[in-house]
Amino acid sequence: MDDRPGVGRPTLETVARRARVSRQTVSNVLNSPHLVHPETRSRVERAIEVLRYRPHQAARSLRTHRSRLIGVRMEAFGDGINGSILDRFIHALTEVAEGHGYRVLVYTAADDASEIAAYEDLLGTHEIDAFILTSTHRADPRTAWLASRNTPFVTFGRPWDGTEHHSWVDVDGAAGTREATRRLCALGHQRIAFLGWPEGSGVGDDRRAGWEDALRGCGWDPAALVVAGPDGVDEGREGAHRLLDGAVPPTAFVCASDSLALGAIGALSDLGLVPGPDLPVIGFDDTAVARAIGLTSLAQPLGQAAQLCVNLMAALLGTDPDGTSTRPAHHLLRPELVVRATGLGGPPTGHPTATITSARTPTS
Amino acid sequence: MDDRPGVGRPTLETVARRARVSRQTVSNVLNSPHLVHPETRSRVERAIEVLRYRPHQAARSLRTHRSRLIGVRMEAFGDGINGSILDRFIHALTEVAEGHGYRVLVYTAADDASEIAAYEDLLGTHEIDAFILTSTHRADPRTAWLASRNTPFVTFGRPWDGTEHHSWVDVDGAAGTREATRRLCALGHQRIAFLGWPEGSGVGDDRRAGWEDALRGCGWDPAALVVAGPDGVDEGREGAHRLLDGAVPPTAFVCASDSLALGAIGALSDLGLVPGPDLPVIGFDDTAVARAIGLTSLAQPLGQAAQLCVNLMAALLGTDPDGTSTRPAHHLLRPELVVRATGLGGPPTGHPTATITSARTPTS
DNA sequence: ACACAAGGTTGGATCGTTCCAACCTGGTGA
DNA sequence: TCACCAGGTTGGAACGATCCAACCTTGTGT
Numbered sequence: 076m077d078d079r080p081g082v083g084r085p086t087l088e089t090v091a092r093r094a095r096v097s098r099q100t101v102s103n104v105l106n107s108p109h110l111v112h113p114e115t116r117s118r119v120e121r122a123i124e125v126l127r128y129r130p131h132q133a134a135r136s137l138r139t140h141r142s143r144l145i146g147v148r149m150e151a152f153g154d155g156i157n158g159s160i161l162d163r164f165i166h167a168l169t170e171v172a173e174g175h176g177y178r179v180l181v182y183t184a185a186d187d188a189s190e191i192a193a194y195e196d197l198l199g200t201h202e203i204d205a206f207i208l209t210s211t212h213r214a215d216p217r218t219a220w221l222a223s224r225n226t227p228f229v230t231f232g233r234p235w236d237g238t239e240h241h242s243w244v245d246v247d248g249a250a251g252t253r254e255a256t257r258r259l260c261a262l263g264h265q266r267i268a269f270l271g272w273p274e275g276s277g278v279g280d281d282r283r284a285g286w287e288d289a290l291r292g293c294g295w296d297p298a299a300l301v302v303a304g305p306d307g308v309d310e311g312r313e314g315a316h317r318l319l320d321g322a323v324p325p326t327a328f329v330c331a332s333d334s335l336a337l338g339a340i341g342a343l344s345d346l347g348l349v350p351g352p353d354l355p356v357i358g359f360d361d362t363a364v365a366r367a368i369g370l371t372s373l374a375q376p377l378g379q380a381a382q383l384c385v386n387l388m389a390a391l392l393g394t395d396p397d398g399t400s401t402r403p404a405h406h407l408l409r410p411e412l413v414v415r416a417t418g419l420g421g422p423p424t425g426h427p428t429a430t431i432t433s434a435r436t437p438t439s
Numbered sequence: 440m441d442d443r444p445g446v447g448r449p450t451l452e453t454v455a456r457r458a459r460v461s462r463q464t465v466s467n468v469l470n471s472p473h474l475v476h477p478e479t480r481s482r483v484e485r486a487i488e489v490l491r492y493r494p495h496q497a498a499r500s501l502r503t504h505r506s507r508l509i510g511v512r513m514e515a516f517g518d519g520i521n522g523s524i525l526d527r528f529i530h531a532l533t534e535v536a537e538g539h540g541y542r543v544l545v546y547t548a549a550d551d552a553s554e555i556a557a558y559e560d561l562l563g564t565h566e567i568d569a570f571i572l573t574s575t576h577r578a579d580p581r582t583a584w585l586a587s588r589n590t591p592f593v594t595f596g597r598p599w600d601g602t603e604h605h606s607w608v609d610v611d612g613a614a615g616t617r618e619a620t621r622r623l624c625a626l627g628h629q630r631i632a633f634l635g636w637p638e639g640s641g642v643g644d645d646r647r648a649g650w651e652d653a654l655r656g657c658g659w660d661p662a663a664l665v666v667a668g669p670d671g672v673d674e675g676r677e678g679a680h681r682l683l684d685g686a687v688p689p690t691a692f693v694c695a696s697d698s699l700a701l702g703a704i705g706a707l708s709d710l711g712l713v714p715g716p717d718l719p720v721i722g723f724d725d726t727a728v729a730r731a732i733g734l735t736s737l738a739q740p741l742g743q744a745a746q747l748c749v750n751l752m753a754a755l756l757g758t759d760p761d762g763t764s765t766r767p768a769h770h771l772l773r774p775e776l777v778v779r780a781t782g783l784g785g786p787p788t789g790h791p792t793a794t795i796t797s798a799r800t801p802t803s
Numbered sequence: 804a805c806a807c808a809a810g811g812t813t814g815g816a817t818c819g820t821t822c823c824a825a826c827c828t829g830g831t832g833a
Numbered sequence: 834t835c836a837c838c839a840g841g842t843t844g845g846a847a848c849g850a851t852c853c854a855a856c857c858t859t860g861t862g863t
Contacts, residue, residue: 084563086848086850087849087850087851088849096812096813097812097813097814098813098814098849098850098851099812099813099814099851100811100813103811110810110812111812112810112811115811115812127563129563129564130564130850131563131564131566131848131850132497132565132566132850133498133499133500133501133565133566133848133849134497134501134818134848134850134851135497135849135850135851136497136818137495137501137818137819137848137849137850137851138817138849138850138851138852139818139850139851139852140818149529149530149533151530156727156730159523159526159727162523162526165513165545166513166547169513169545169547170547173546173547178544178546178561178565179545179546180508180543180544180545181533181543181544181545182533182537182542182543183530183533183534183537196493197542199448199493199495200494200495201496201497202495202496337731362727363520363523363726363727363728364727364728364732366520367520367672367701367728367731367732368728368732450818451819451820451821460842460843461842462821462843463822463842464841464842464843466820466821467841470821474840475842476840476841476842479841479842494819494820495820496820497818497819497820498818498819498820498821498848499819499820499821500820500848501818501819501820501821501847501848501850502819502820502821502822502847502848503820503821503822503848504848
C-alpha cells in the first residue's frame, strides 16, 4: 500500500506492479524486448513512462559487472597549444559515447605507471567497461597491461611497436605532410624544410616520413633540410634559424606542430621576412592558435576519430546486437589541409587575421 | 575451500576470512576505523593489502546511495580560443577531486534544458553525488532545479540573479580590469577603451564595470570609449575600428576576452600600428593564443578555483569528518595580470613572441 | 485424448556492500 | 553475587537489478 507515486524512487518492482506483470518481465522489456509479447510490452513501457522510471546502474553493475562507463585520461597540456586537441577529442568522444548509452569518466595520471595504477583502481572500484587510450608511444606498457587483464580498450594512436594486436584509430600524419609537401613542390618550391621532433617518437617520425617521401618523389634531396628538437615555440624558432642560416636556406616550412610553426614564423620575422604564398609555413593540428594567427595547418578529423573509437569499443563490448567481429580492427584517417594566410597560396582568405599580414602593409 | 587467492575478485568476505574476523569488522576498518580495536585493525589492513582488495563501488552505491562521482559538463568551444579555459578548469578539477576520493564524470548538453535532462538521467542511473556547474548566467534555470531536488552542487561562476543562495566560486573580473586600467592610467593613458560584450551578460558587465570604475577613479570619462558586440576575433576587429575612427581614438585597449583583443590587434595592424608599451592591448583569460602571440592578459586562477570548488562540494557532502558548516559559502578570486609584449611595458619579456614584435623590427 | 514443444511469464537466488539489532566479554558499582 | 554498561564484534536483512530454472498457456502432431 505504500507504493504511492512519488514516494521514493521507482524500481522494477514499482513498475511491475503498475503494469500488472512481474519484475522480470519489466527487465525483459528493457534488455530483451523480443522476448515480450507486444501488448505486454507497450503496457510496461507506458508504466515506465508514467513513473519516470530509470534503471539503477549500481544494481545493474553489481549483477552484470558492467558499468556503462568508459575511462579516458585527461592529459596535462604542455604549452597549451597542442594539448587542447586532446580536449577536443574527449569532447567529441563524450558526445558520441552518450549516443551509445555510455558515459565518460575522466582521470589524470602523471605517467604510464600511474595511469596503470588508475586502471587498477577504476576497474576494481567502478568496474569501468573499457578505456580509450590517447598518446600511444613506443614501448607503451599500458596496452600490454590491459590486454593481460582482458580489459577492452581502443587506442587513439596506432601501436608503434608493430607487435601489438588491438583495435585502434589514428590519423595518417605522413599522408598529411606528404600532401602538403607535394602541393608545395607543385608550386615550384624545392627547398622545403621540415621542423620536427627528435627521432624515436612514433608520431614525429611518421610526420617527417611523409615530408621526406614527397620531397624525394619530387626529385629533391631532403638532407640538410630537416631539424629536430623538442616541441615548443622557442625550439621552433631556434630550429628555423639554424636552417635559415645554413647552406641551403629553405623557401618553405612544413612543421610537426603548430608550436614549431609559430616558432618558424617568429624566426622569419626576426629576419624581416613574412610567411605567405611565397614563403609558406605549415603547421600541424589546426589548433586555436593556428586559426587565430592565420596559420595554414593540417587538421585531424577528431570527431570522426571519436566516432570510430566508440564504434570499435562497442564492437569489443558486444553491444551491437549482431555479433560483429570481435577481432581487432583499425582505421587510419587522413588529416585535412586547412589553408590560411601563411601558405599554399589559396585564394585570399578574406579575413587575413591580425599580425601576419600586418607587417606586409605597414601603412593603410 | 574455493577461496584460493587469485580466484575471482576479493570481497569483504574474502578479507574477513583471511583476517579471521567478520565481514562487518572489515567494513568498519574501512569506514569507521575508530570502532575497531587497533590490533584487529592492523590485522585486517594487512589482509586488505595482501589480497589487493578494493571495495566494489556499485555494491556500496546500492546500499548507501553515494557514488563518489561528480558530474561536470564539457562545453562546446566557440572559436576554440576561449573555450579551452573550461577544459583547463575540468582538468584541474579532476586532479583535485581525485585527491578527495571522487571521480569526475563528464557529459555534454546543448542548452540549459538538455543539461537538466542530463542531471535527471545521471542522478537516476548513476546516482551522481554532486554537480559542478560552469558558465552561470542570468536566469539560469539549472540551480533552481538542482536545489529543488536537494542535489548538492557548486557553481564556478557566481549567481548573477542575486536571489540565489548556494555555494560558488568565481573570479573577480572587475578587479582584474580595474587593476589593468589603473596601471594604464598610472602610465599616463587617458583614452583607455573597453571592448566588451552586449549588456546583460553577467561576466561581461562585470569586466566592463571594473574598467569603468577605474577610469572614473582616474578622472576620465568612459563615455564614447566603450564598444560592445558578440565575442569573436572579427567582432573585436570591427569594434576597435569603430573606436579608432571615432572622435576620441583610444591609446589603450582593455578587452573582455582574448578573442576581442586579438581582433583589436588586427585593427591596429590595419592602420599600420603595433601594440606595445605605447599602445597597449590587454586581453582576458590568458589563453594559449595569448601566450603564443605575446598578448598581455588577465589569467584566471583555475587551479585554485577547482580546489575551492571541490572543498565546498566536500563540505556539502559532509565528507570532511568535522561537520564543518553546511551553509553555502563562496569565494571570489582575483585574476592575475600576465604582462607580455602587447602592453603595460614591463621589462622586456625576453622572448617576445613571433609576429607582434616582428613588425617593429623589420630588418635584423 | 495425450505427449510434447515453444512462447511468455514468474519467483527465488544472487551480486558485494552497509545498516541494524543483538551478542559477547570484562570491568564496575550496588 | 548480580545487574549494568561500554567497547568490540557478529550475522541477518536490505539495497535494485539480472540470472536461472520452473511454470503456465496454447497449439500441434500422433
